[in-house]
Amino acid sequence: MSFALAVREAPAPLPSTADLQLLFARLNLEHFKGALRAHRIEYNPRLSTVSGRITYRPALIELSSLLLERNPDHVEDTLLHEMVHAWLHQSGLPSGHGPEFKTKMREVGLRSIYHDLPVARRRSRRRYVLECPRCRISIMRKCRPGGRVSCARCSPHGFDRRVEMHVREIVR
Ligand SMILES: [Zn+2]
Ligand SMILES: [Zn+2]
Known part of the structure; x- marks a missing residue:
C-alpha cells in the first residue's frame, strides 16, 4: 500500500x-x-x-x-x-x-x-489511517474516529493510552 x-x-x-x-x-x-x-x-x-x-x-x-x-x-x-x-x-x-x-x-x-x-x-477520497505505536498495525477508515482509540490487538480489553492509535489524514 x-x-x-x-x-x-x-x-x-x-x-x-x-x-x-x-x-x-x-x-x-x-x-x-x-x-x-x-x-x-x-x-x-x-x-x-x-x-x-x-x-x-x-x-x-x-x-x-x-x-x-x-x-x-x-x-x-x-x-x-x-x-x-x-x-x-x-x-x-x-x-x-x-x-x-x-x-x-x-x-x-x-x-x-x-x-x-x-x-x-475530492471529499470522498479523504481517508484516515489509524496506526498503533507498538505493533504498527494500520487501519483505514472513511471517518475520523469520534474519540481516542487504542489498538484492539495490543489492548483487547479496553482503552490503553500506551497503545493509542495515531490518526493521520490522507487523500488517495
Ligand atoms: Zn443547481
Ligand atoms: Zn498494536
Missing part, C-alpha cells in the same frame, strides 16, 4: 462579498443583458454538500465557504450556475435542472450541471 500524505494547505482567500457583487454585475451584463434583479450574496460555512444555493424570496445566493476555500477557482462557475436558476425563475420557466436549465447553462458557457462534483469526488 502506498499513500500520499495530505498536506493541509492554508485556505485560499475567497473574494469578499463586495467583490462577489462586482462579479455578479459583470456576469449579469455578459450573459443576461443585465436583466437579473439584485441578489444578496453570502458565504454560508454550513453548506457542505453543494457549493452554492439560491432562494428566491428573499433573493439570496449562498456560497459554501467550506467547499470553495478548497476550490477557489470554482467561485465564478458556482455563482453563474446559481444565476442561471435566478434567470429561469425570473423568466417564469421551471427553475430546476431540467432542459431549460441545460439550454441556458450551455449558452452561458457552463459545461455541467454538477458544479459540485469535483468537490464531492
Whole structure:
C-alpha cells in the first residue's frame, strides 16, 4: 500500500462579498443583458454538500465557504450556475435542472450541471489511517474516529493510552 500524505494547505482567500457583487454585475451584463434583479450574496460555512444555493424570496445566493476555500477557482462557475436558476425563475420557466436549465447553462458557457462534483469526488477520497505505536498495525477508515482509540490487538480489553492509535489524514 502506498499513500500520499495530505498536506493541509492554508485556505485560499475567497473574494469578499463586495467583490462577489462586482462579479455578479459583470456576469449579469455578459450573459443576461443585465436583466437579473439584485441578489444578496453570502458565504454560508454550513453548506457542505453543494457549493452554492439560491432562494428566491428573499433573493439570496449562498456560497459554501467550506467547499470553495478548497476550490477557489470554482467561485465564478458556482455563482453563474446559481444565476442561471435566478434567470429561469425570473423568466417564469421551471427553475430546476431540467432542459431549460441545460439550454441556458450551455449558452452561458457552463459545461455541467454538477458544479459540485469535483468537490464531492475530492471529499470522498479523504481517508484516515489509524496506526498503533507498538505493533504498527494500520487501519483505514472513511471517518475520523469520534474519540481516542487504542489498538484492539495490543489492548483487547479496553482503552490503553500506551497503545493509542495515531490518526493521520490522507487523500488517495
Ligand atoms: Zn443547481
Ligand atoms: Zn498494536
